[in-house]
Each structure stands twice: as structure tokens, then as C-alpha cells.
Amino acid sequence: MADDSTKTIRATFETREAADLAVEHLVQQHGVSRPDIFVQSASDRNTAGAAPSGGDASHDEGARHDAPLEGEIEVSADVASSQVAAVQRSLGDAGALHVSSR
Template sequence: MAHNSTTTITATFGTREAADIAVEHLVQQHRISRPDIFIQANGKRNSAGSLPSGGDASHPGGVRHDAALEGDIEVSVEITPDKIPAVQRSLGDSGAIRVTGK
């Protein structure tokens, strides 16, 4: 009997860079279709994350202050129950601050 239900897994990241890496792992390693992956600021304000990284950290005077570091980045994905352990592990390995399932 086929199992047609899906589960939403949500991971929170401190940087947009870590969220992007997690998405690439979901697509390439777990064969999850990009339309099933959602990325958004974890709150009402637009954000590149809550921690400096990449272009934010390599400014000659130190950390740039023009980036929208207003909150974490949230990545959510719809998956079948058989993928839950592998996807949760992959998100954690990609730098998730926390991973939850619904």
C-alpha cells in the first residue's frame, strides 16, 4: 500500500548562506523538488539572517551594518515520512539552529 501523506520539516538558520547550503543538499542528495522547499525570514521583517557571514563578514572595517540582520532564516520542506530522519540529519549537518516536524 502506497503512503501518500507528507510531513512538513522546518529548520531555522542564522545565516542565508547556511540556508542556501541546506537547500542544495535537499535538492541534490535527497532529490526533493525545489517547488517543495520554502525559504523565508523567520518573522515579519526581511532578513539575510541573524549572524554575519560571507559578504557580511568580509568588510574592510569589520562586519557590514547595511545587511538586514533582523532575524533567522527559515527553510521548510514537504516530504514523505520515510525521508524524515535523513532530511532532519541533513538540515542539522548544514548548520540548522533547530529542526522541527509537523
């Protein structure tokens, strides 16, 4: 009998760039539909991450100061129980600071 249950995977990232990469991994490598992936602040504060990256980092003048760097970003999705280990590895490869499932 196959296990059809799902688990919610949550991962936290230091930068928006790493969170976006994680979303791409979930979609392209694991077939998770984009509407089933949630990206939000890992705390109650509005944030673009804990460190500048990508468009937040200006190479000419240093980091931009118009985006709040108030904390980590959380990516979550429901995945099949059989995918949990592979998804956790993939999120780690994308730069997750912490990955959990329930």
C-alpha cells in the same frame, strides 16, 4: 502498504549561508525540487540572518551594514514521511538551530 504521506519539515538558521547550504542538501541529497523549497524570515521582520556570513562578511572592513540582520531564516519543504529522519539529520549537518516536522 507503503506510506505515501508527506510531512512539512521546518528548520531555522542563523545565517543565509547556512540556509543556502540546507537548500543544496535538500535538492542534491534528497531529491526535493527547488520550487518546493521555501526560504523566508523566521519572524515578521525582513532579515538576512542573525549573523554575518558569506557575502555579508567583508574580510577587509568587518561585517557589512547594508543588510538587515534582524533574526533567523527558515527553510521549509514537504518531504515523504519515509525521508523525515534523514532530512532532519541533513538539515542539522547544514547548521540548523532548530528542526521540526508536522
